[in-house]
Amino acid sequence: MSKRASWLLVAFSFLVIVVLIAPIFISIAMSFTTSSTLMFPPVGFSLKWYQAVIQQPKWQDRLPVSLIVALVSSILATTISTTTAFALARSRVRGSGLISTLFIAPMVVPAVVLATGMYFVWAKGWTIGPLSFGGKLVGTIIGLILADIIISLPLPFILVRASLGGLDKTLEMAAKNLGASPLKAFFTITLPLILPSILSGFLFAFEISWDEVVVASFLSSPRVSTVPVAIFQQLRETLDPSAAAISSMLLFASVILIVLMTLVRRKPKITEEE
Amino acid sequence: MNLLNIRDLYFSYGEKLVLNNFSIDVEEGEFVSLLGPSGCGKTTALMLIAGFEHAQKGSIILGGDNINDIPAHRRNMGMVFQNFALFPHMSVIDNVAYGLRQRNYKKDEAYKAAEEALNLVQLHGMSQRSPGQLSGGQQQRVALARAIVIKPRLLLLDECLSSLDRKLRVEMEVELRKIQREVGITTIFVTHDQEEALTMSDRVALMREGKIVQFDKPNVIYEKPRDAFVASFLGKANFMEGIIESSRDGQYVMKLANDELLEFGTKQTLTLGAKYTIAVRPEKVTLSTGPAENSRIRGVISLVTYAGGTTQYGVQALGRDWIIQSQNDTVHGANFAVGDEIWFGWQADNSLVL
Numbered sequence: 091m092s093k094r095a096s097w098l099l100v101a102f103s104f105l106v107i108v109v110l111i112a113p114i115f116i117s118i119a120m121s122f123t124t125s126s127t128l129m130f131p132p133v134g135f136s137l138k139w140y141q142a143v144i145q146q147p148k149w150q151d152r153l154p155v156s157l158i159v160a161l162v163s164s165i166l167a168t169t170i171s172t173t174t175a176f177a178l179a180r181s182r183v184r185g186s187g188l189i190s191t192l193f194i195a196p197m198v199v200p201a202v203v204l205a206t207g208m209y210f211v212w213a214k215g216w217t218i219g220p221l222s223f224g225g226k227l228v229g230t231i232i233g234l235i236l237a238d239i240i241i242s243l244p245l246p247f248i249l250v251r252a253s254l255g256g257l258d259k260t261l262e263m264a265a266k267n268l269g270a271s272p273l274k275a276f277f278t279i280t281l282p283l284i285l286p287s288i289l290s291g292f293l294f295a296f297e298i299s300w301d302e303v304v305v306a307s308f309l310s311s312p313r314v315s316t317v318p319v320a321i322f323q324q325l326r327e328t329l330d331p332s333a334a335a336i337s338s339m340l341l342f343a344s345v346i347l348i349v350l351m352t353l354v355r356r357k358p359k360i361t362e363e364e
Numbered sequence: 365m366n367l368l369n370i371r372d373l374y375f376s377y378g379e380k381l382v383l384n385n386f387s388i389d390v391e392e393g394e395f396v397s398l399l400g401p402s403g404c405g406k407t408t409a410l411m412l413i414a415g416f417e418h419a420q421k422g423s424i425i426l427g428g429d430n431i432n433d434i435p436a437h438r439r440n441m442g443m444v445f446q447n448f449a450l451f452p453h454m455s456v457i458d459n460v461a462y463g464l465r466q467r468n469y470k471k472d473e474a475y476k477a478a479e480e481a482l483n484l485v486q487l488h489g490m491s492q493r494s495p496g497q498l499s500g501g502q503q504q505r506v507a508l509a510r511a512i513v514i515k516p517r518l519l520l521l522d523e524c525l526s527s528l529d530r531k532l533r534v535e536m537e538v539e540l541r542k543i544q545r546e547v548g549i550t551t552i553f554v555t556h557d558q559e560e561a562l563t564m565s566d567r568v569a570l571m572r573e574g575k576i577v578q579f580d581k582p583n584v585i586y587e588k589p590r591d592a593f594v595a596s597f598l599g600k601a602n603f604m605e606g607i608i609e610s611s612r613d614g615q616y617v618m619k620l621a622n623d624e625l626l627e628f629g630t631k632q633t634l635t636l637g638a639k640y641t642i643a644v645r646p647e648k649v650t651l652s653t654g655p656a657e658n659s660r661i662r663g664v665i666s667l668v669t670y671a672g673g674t675t676q677y678g679v680q681a682l683g684r685d686w687i688i689q690s691q692n693d694t695v696h697g698a699n700f701a702v703g704d705e706i707w708f709g710w711q712a713d714n715s716l717v718l
Contacts, residue, residue, distance in 0.1 A: 258447065258449060260445045260446075260447060260449040261449050261451060261452075263414075263416055263436070263443075263445070263449065264443065264445060264449040264450075264451070264510075265451070265462070266415075266416075266435075266436045266437040267414060267436060267437070267439075267441060267442070267443045267511075268437075268442075268462050268463030268466055268510065268511075268514060269437050269438075269440070269463050269466035269467055269514065270437055270462075270466045271437050272437070274466065275437075278462075279451055282453050283452070283453055
């Protein structure tokens, strides 16, 4: 590449970074304002809105809900997608294409459509013959968890499936050949090798549930709701800078997750010859 | 004594019949190669023996017991995979000790045995490395150590030399054979490389379309091939097909498809007027500057391929091409050039009647 072209590339990258990051920085900057409404540039510097967040019962109630929903739903979504991806990769199941499509569908279907459908099922229940599901789930933590499991399935599923696809099948065969039962072979060979993907999948799933607004606003009640829903509602009603403060806190949590993800992705080193 | 008896295996992937009436007996301590072109079913046969696939029909008997229904992990067979299949997240020593750990060895006992196995394959002081830090040849040795340390009933090798470069491969061939003799382990080696099969095996089973065509000692399978497929797959050969016109004292005249007459000797009795295929190996043909006994066919050199110890000639004679290989037994080396008129022929013993 010529010098000129590489300079252009640097400039372009810089522009992209600015466009991507500027809104985030604006939001962080605004959270430190001393003014009583959101404004940019911020006026002065104070931590009072952070204090407000910590003290306001509204946020105190919602943070645990958000955390529990994100944690439980991401653990379950990761477990379900890992086991399903493994089953699809290792057996000749009929309709495996259909199953894959269903697992990826929540990512493709518009959130509003999904949310509307869920709202009716969660609220009224759905009966097919002797089986019935849902009803009275709106405004409950279980309802939010179930919904978030569904919307966070695609990423762990895609990641684990890709990782299994790239995994040499003969490794598992070699383990069995050496006397490991299929279960032992999975836990000692396959699982450690796909673990980075499972963990990334889990972090993505957590992130999706943690940030989710659309579905959560359909399934929330004034008493049980998540942090992003509350931020959204508050921004519509007032321009209280505490929303910027809580956003910055959410962002901070996400940054920690991204750092974790990078660490997980890094390959473990085996010590050199002693 | 036979350690392994395989009887009438049938195996198909959907519509495709991969093994068709596959049977073989392998003696205790023997090194047997399954040789054949790709798609002949040799790897599938190995997978069935290892228990990774299951035959629709037939039986696999190991030491007198039918092992058809025994899952792979309880068969006690050591396998070296084509890509070695070393566990990338484990150190060399953990790779080798893996099988012992599955057999409930204590950690230090497993490591001790694994170190011994690594010494046997001449990998001293490599035990803490990760497989990714090793060369292809070293990975191969780790895979071999991992397979033999469990003292398997059978050692199964799946084209495991094919990924190495030529020099290393030849080295590993010799070493593999040495280790195999030392440990005295019955071995089944799958390969598509005829040279590898001939140099390493006690017996070679040549496969075609899911069946064994010929199962013999390397010299027998090379010198006494059962049919044209065996003769052409193992080494090179000049094939002649035609009808016997006349005979005199073991000398026959054959009318080839292009109406040329070929005179040759054979120890076998051929029927006049019948159609035969005769083969002769390139190195069994002698070249001379003039007509002589056993050298009565006149030809013209069309191609010279010098290969150090030998020279291979392409010869035009009787309206067709011949391959003749001659030993460069003097420093003067190859004596003929393209366009030279030569005479060639072979001893009656060397005519293979197929």
